[in-house]
Amino acid sequence: MNKTYNNKRWRQLRLVVLKRDDYTCAYCSKPANTVDHVVPLARGGDKYDTNNLVAACTACNSAKRDRGGFFNRREHPRPPYRDWETDRKSTRLNSSH
Numbered sequence: 001m002n003k004t005y006n007n008k009r010w011r012q013l014r015l016v017v018l019k020r021d022d023y024t025c026a027y028c029s030k031p032a033n034t035v036d037h038v039v040p041l042a043r044g045g046d047k048y049d050t051n052n053l054v055a056a057c058t059a060c061n062s063a064k065r066d067r068g069g070f071f072n073r074r075e076h077p078r079p080p081y082r083d084w085e086t087d088r089k090s091t092r093l094n095s096s097h
Helices: 008-020 058-064 081-095
Strands: 035-036 054-057
Touching: 008 035, 008 054, 035 058, 054 058
Parallel strands: none
Antiparallel strands: 035 054
């Protein structure tokens, strides 16, 4: 296993990201069990930046690989965490009316 993924810091961060994203794949909305670097490490993405990490199912994470964006898309699948969390809370508040 790669040293990037075989350390305490990564294991803790992985759980934080999976919980943050409700164990839901950022790409297809199926259950997620892996964490994906939106900008791959091979293309200069930050290993431990939560804004560069999203929950992903195994199929989507494997399909993306190091292509620099999911299936050559450059946009982040979700806005950075703080914005996404705010949007999620406001959506919940608006849907209760």
